[in-house]
Amino acid sequence: MAIPVNGFSKLTKDQKIEWLAKNHFINKEEGKTIVAQYWNSDAKLQLLHDEFIENTISNFYLPLGIAPNFLINGKYHTIPMAIEESSVVAAAGKAAKYWQQRGGFKTEVLGTEKIGQVHFMFYGDNSKLETFFSEIKSKLIASTNDITENMRKRGGGITDITLRNKASKLNSYYQLHCTFETLDAMGANFINSCLERIAKTFKEEAQHFSLFTTEEKDLEIVMSILSNYVPNCIVKASVSCKVEDLNEDKNLTPKAFAEKIVRAVAIANAEPHRAVTHNKGIMNGIDAVVLATGNDFRAIEAGAHAYAAKSGSYKSLTHAEIENGIFKFWIEIPLAIGTVGGLTSLHPLVKLSLEILEKPSAEELMQIIAVAGLAQNFAALRSLVTDGIQKGHMKMHLMNILNQLGATAKEKEYFVTYYKDKTITHSGVISAFNSLREKDAS
Numbered sequence: 001m002a003i004p005v006n007g008f009s010k011l012t013k014d015q016k017i018e019w020l021a022k023n024h025f026i027n028k029e030e031g032k033t034i035v036a037q038y039w040n041s042d043a044k045l046q047l048l049h050d051e052f053i054e055n056t057i058s059n060f061y062l063p064l065g066i067a068p069n070f071l072i073n074g075k076y077h078t079i080p081m082a083i084e085e086s087s088v089v090a091a092a093g094k095a096a097k098y099w100q101q102r103g104g105f106k107t108e109v110l111g112t113e114k115i116g117q118v119h120f121m122f123y124g125d126n127s128k129l130e131t132f133f134s135e136i137k138s139k140l141i142a143s144t145n146d147i148t149e150n151m152r153k154r155g156g157g158i159t160d161i162t163l164r165n166k167a168s169k170l171n172s173y174y175q176l177h178c179t180f181e182t183l184d185a186m187g188a189n190f191i192n193s194c195l196e197r198i199a200k201t202f203k204e205e206a207q208h209f210s211l212f213t214t215e216e217k218d219l220e221i222v223m224s225i226l227s228n229y230v231p232n233c234i235v236k237a238s239v240s241c242k243v244e245d246l247n248e249d250k251n252l253t254p255k256a257f258a259e260k261i262v263r264a265v266a267i268a269n270a271e272p273h274r275a276v277t278h279n280k281g282i283m284n285g286i287d288a289v290v291l292a293t294g295n296d297f298r299a300i301e302a303g304a305h306a307y308a309a310k311s312g313s314y315k316s317l318t319h320a321e322i323e324n325g326i327f328k329f330w331i332e333i334p335l336a337i338g339t340v341g342g343l344t345s346l347h348p349l350v351k352l353s354l355e356i357l358e359k360p361s362a363e364e365l366m367q368i369i370a371v372a373g374l375a376q377n378f379a380a381l382r383s384l385v386t387d388g389i390q391k392g393h394m395k396m397h398l399m400n401i402l403n404q405l406g407a408t409a410k411e412k413e414y415f416v417t418y419y420k421d422k423t424i425t426h427s428g429v430i431s432a433f434n435s436l437r438e439k440d441a442s
């Protein structure tokens with residue numbers, strides 16, 4: 001049972017594990033063995049992982065899979081994917097092969113603008129605030145010069161600051177809406193540092209500004225933070241081919257297949273319950289590459305879903321149409337990611353993932369990640385409108401069910417052959433497994 005504890009953070013790693021074992025593990029020794037089983041045998045490497053977060057007791061493994069054959073803008077890519085869900089990597093590989101034979105994926109970065117905001121309350125005269133802002137805007141930017149110096153040398157930095165009056169949404173609420181170019185970095189820490197300096201300068205200057213009378217009461221800085229909603233940091237990935245070339249599904253004509261995919265996307269646009277699952281399938285691909293490359297999947301998830309809801313109702317992140325006999329399928333998604341900073345040069349598997357992707361720039365990685373999302377959605381939709389999702393998904397999930405049942409290598413081999421031409425269900429596998437064990441026992 002959980003009990004309160006003071007000063008837990010100050011304990012050593014061993015003491016933390018002891019505390020955990022004493023208060024939480026059913027079998028103290030077994031729990032401690034599992035925790036230790038996932039430590040890296042190289043103590044230096046383990047310390048590196050320990051220091052990524054706080055109160056670390058062990059490492060939490062996720063499989064790192066590989067999806068080859070991605071032809072993007074005429075060049076082949078092998079995509080690393082870190083994910084726990086079976087069939088995602090297989091689906092990516094299958095979609096990659098499908099589109100490789102139909103011209104491959106085309107991609108384009110439509111914008112790289114990042115956003116941060118100083119949120120403040122202002123209780124005085126709006127026109128005085130506007131005058132004040134226009135007078136000190138350049139000073140606000142200049143006050144960050146020491147922070148932005150290196151970023152400016154690389155061609156990035158603060159691109160603009162605007163004053164936004166949000167009082168119609170919340171009484172007396174205003175923002176300094178700041179935009180940034182952070183090049184190969186996601187930029188969260190860079191942006192937050194700039195924003196906190198801007199807020200400090202803003203407040204200081206306001207106190208000296210003659211038009212404000214009761215300085216403390218007039219202007220209250222509430223907080224300074226980047227926004228994970230980046231609708232102008234957008235990448236587009238697409239595939240297209242003649243409808244007649246969509247000719248791999250035996251039970252559907254190419255035209256019927258194309259129309260079903262278009263309809264499946266239309267249903268996601270018409271029905272949020274479906275759109276959420278549709279987009280979850282897209283995020284299967286996106287998150288897996290985001291994780292493998294050491295990026296912040298929470299930021300990407302939050303931004304993607306906000307973008308899906310930008311019209312006021314939640315819709316598909318992908319689009320499909322048939323025009324003049326051509327099938328087109330594409331995604332537009334905001335992706336604020338980095339190939340420098342964060343964990344990118346620290347986590348050995350992240351470094352290796354970036355090496356597999358041939359050390360991309362942030363813009364190149366945006367394009368690869370968007371392709372992974374589009375491919376994943378195509379694979380899922382293709383299954384959904386033809387055989388149904390369970391056939392392929394359960395084929396890949398079979399090993400997990402067998403592992404849950406404690407199957408031996410020989411039994412696994414037997415069931416892979418046994419299920420080659422049969423539909424797999426969880427209860428069906430349990431029953432077949434029990435029958436086999438009973439047969440073997442008799």
Ligand SMILES: CC(C)(COP(=O)([O-])OP(=O)([O-])OC[C@H]1O[C@@H](n2cnc3c(N)ncnc32)[C@H](O)[C@@H]1OP(=O)([O-])[O-])[C@@H](O)C(=O)NCCC(=O)NCCSC(=O)C[C@@](C)(O)CC(=O)[O-]
Nearest residue numbers: 087088089090091093094277278281379380383389392393
């Ligand atoms: C699962 C498949 C790929 C099977 O498809 P299949 O036709 O049985 O595969 P295959 O054995 O004919 O192999 C074809 C290719 O698929 C890949 N592939 C095939 N098997 C493997 C494997 N073991 N390991 C690695 N790659 C594999 C691989 O690229 C292979 O080519 P090869 O390597 O032989 O040259 C197919 O049925 C499929 O794409 N299904 C969709 C699965 C999917 O979307 N999974 C996501 C989880 S479900 C979900 O979370 C989202 C969802 C579905 O709800 C979203 C939505 O509703 O929109």
Ligand SMILES: NC(=O)C1=CN([C@@H]2O[C@H](COP(=O)(O)OP(=O)(O)OC[C@H]3O[C@@H](n4cnc5c(N)ncnc54)[C@H](O)[C@@H]3O)[C@@H](O)[C@H]2O)C=CC1
Nearest residue numbers: 182183184185186187188189190296299338340341342343
């Ligand atoms: N709301 C959110 O999303 C928040 C996220 N974070 C975390 O912040 C981290 C990302 O922040 P960053 O500032 O990107 O990382 P960071 O703090 O590691 O800084 C990256 C730095 O790399 C340098 N750099 C070197 N070469 C560069 C190049 N070619 N292009 C651009 N910069 C280059 C720049 O000085 C840049 O500031 C992630 O770990 C994220 O999880 C932190 C706070 C909030």
